[in-house]
Amino acid sequence: MAGLKRSKSNKVIAGVCGGLAKRFDMDPTLMRIIYVVASVMTATVGALLYVILWLIIPEE
DSSP states (O other): OTTOOBOSSSOSSSSHHHHHHHHTTOOHHHHHHHHHHHHHHTTTHHHHHHHHHHHHSOBO
16 A cells, blocks of 8 residues: 555545545546445445545545
């Protein structure tokens, strides 16, 4: 997870998806859509994962 940071400039809630999008060189909106779809398909386990990522990923 080297180089993974929460985004300050492209954040909606906590910058987790913005930081992931930056790390994987993706559009942040596409990352958010993928995250929401994956979260819904896994019975909202993604919401818990988002909170965990929010706590452990440092802000840039």
